[in-house]
Amino acid sequence: MQLLKERILKDGTVKPGNVLKVDSFLNHQIDIQLLNEIGKEFKRRFADCPITKILTIEASGIGIACIAAQYFDNVPVVFAKKTQSINLDGEMYSTKIESFTHKKVYDVILAKKFLTAEDHVLVIDDFLANGCAMLGLLDIVKKSGAALEGAGIVIEKGFQQGGKLIRDMGVRLESLAIIDSMTDDSLTFRE
């Protein structure tokens, strides 16, 4: 997605440890016009899918999913919640996600009543890097029995393993910008 790539080049900054900061438009401050263009692009790529629900994970996925849902006939958005101590009461799907950024393992939960075998799910998130968050979300979809229609990612770090892992599982993964390499003063996108 050309507009997104241009924005990453213009406003993204690279920090030590392969960190790409896009906090001025995607995950701290949010550019609503850009999010609308991202939503339209997800719709274009998944136009043939009978999506009934969009699944994401807190926090930075939520805004993207809500704006995108407007282009999918206003289907409901559900977001998985991160927690570190829960009493599982049988009404929740749960899975574990390791966060390298925060060096923690989270329990991630979703109320069972909001994702069922009748659903056709599109999973949306802001970043895909090592794939831990996405694998957790896919685990929840699997547990629910819902049909996984695909996964939409805004920025994929193509030099980390997540994209290959997810595609090798047979998931239809669409990333709007894939970064193949990144240094302090250059970014290379996959064609």
Add this chain to the structure above:
Amino acid sequence: MQLLKERILKDGTVKPGNVLKVDSFLNHQIDIQLLNEIGKEFKRRFADCPITKILTIEASGIGIACIAAQYFDNVPVVFAKKTQSINLDGEMYSTKIESFTHKKVYDVILAKKFLTAEDHVLVIDDFLANGCAMLGLLDIVKKSGAALEGAGIVIEKGFQQGGKLIRDMGVRLESLAIIDSMTDDSLTFRE
């Protein structure tokens, strides 16, 4: 806001400890059409304010703020982040918020570059109860020097202190539904 009140009566459930669960449409699963009506109503109530930025806090405020921003000429949304251990580096506003739900004190941070003295801010959140989260957000606005235009809340628990606290500070607070009392089988809204 009539549509919202009807929805709360229809789909909200009361749990022990004065907990109102609206997770089927507001803060776990999200009804995008309802969020659009909420966004329009915030615009109607703050139509005379020269809003340049909407401030909220993760996680459940984000979707509401992003959809609402579309009715305020697509102004940027910024969301404050909850964290329990941070290295303050001088580039962040920070404040402390006590969460009664989670029985923790969070550090809440916002990058200074995303809220400045030039901004006219509308603060948006899903719930107002004891007011801790809102007081934290107002503290961040004060530190930034931005002009506080007002605060928009989806559901205010009118029987807790937050609303009175915030209004007594002189803040223009608009709550779309104010609940004055709540039992297992009845809800009373303020007129």
